[in-house]
Amino acid sequence: MNINMKNIDDNDRNILKALQRDASPSLENLAAQLSLSTNACWRRIKRMEADGIIARRVAIVDPEAVGLRMTVFVAVRTSDHSDKWLEKFAAAASSVEEVVEFYRMAGEVDYLLKLLVRDVADYDRVYKKLIKAVPLSDVSASFAMERIKYETAVPV
Amino acid sequence: MNINMKNIDDNDRNILKALQRDASPSLENLAAQLSLSTNACWRRIKRMEADGIIARRVAIVDPEAVGLRMTVFVAVRTSDHSDKWLEKFAAAASSVEEVVEFYRMAGEVDYLLKLLVRDVADYDRVYKKLIKAVPLSDVSASFAMERIKYETAVPV
């Protein structure tokens, strides 16, 4: 079992489900919905925040509404598997705000990046920014035509 | 230019940057930070909510903290490119809460799914649930070993 894993009960789970869907309703409303007292609910939320289960509260911006019409998945293969190289690559890629997700993978592909860009020209700009920071040889991009589902809620 | 795209100015952009990072501070705090009056700030936020730029406010749960240690990318190739098949597949995959993202792709792969699961056994369970709903022949899974960056904020 994961060292970071925290125990939560059904009430916690229900709170998380609700807050992951919509964090805007008042405590009173939320508590009433879940048949909890306002305070019980409040204390559970505070505990889960302290435990790092609830990492943060954010506003979700619709990418289309601000002209970000393209999601690109960039698969990177490298011959250099040293910690030093990864450190440099991780720092460079993470600092690029268009790189919204970044994973170290098992199997054929070594790293997978998810980019959010305006169009193909914008992708090219970000790509150049990336390879300028860290030389990359084996890079392949896959373009998403349509975002059918995007969910920040994790299954609890 | 995208039909859905809305015009925003620098103040809007600053508000979005801040709220995407952390939506918990009070209006007063946020406004002070950006050298705006509380009300100007409030009105801008309300407008952006009405325009669909700010889609919603949510709590972000740390997947590790609830035992979801594995991100899996599932690439699907299909021979059936009819609307009817896509409709069925989209409905089935979207209804699975472990499928957190789902894209229609250009190129070799037809669809890309991002799954959040506990472990390999859990992946197998979700995979079976998926192919039970819609028969899939050409499926390949890539496992993420480490999540280096995960950002809900889009570049504005």
Place this chain on the structure above:
DNA sequence: AATGAAATTATGAAACA
């Protein structure tokens, strides 16, 4: 010790200048 009711403080929403 844990829980819920109630008082207090802070914040959001609206009217108005």
Place this chain on the structure above:
DNA sequence: TGTTTCATAATTTCATT
């Protein structure tokens, strides 16, 4: 557009079990 007012919600305290 900024200032003031009012309503609502978050937080703390306290009594009860």
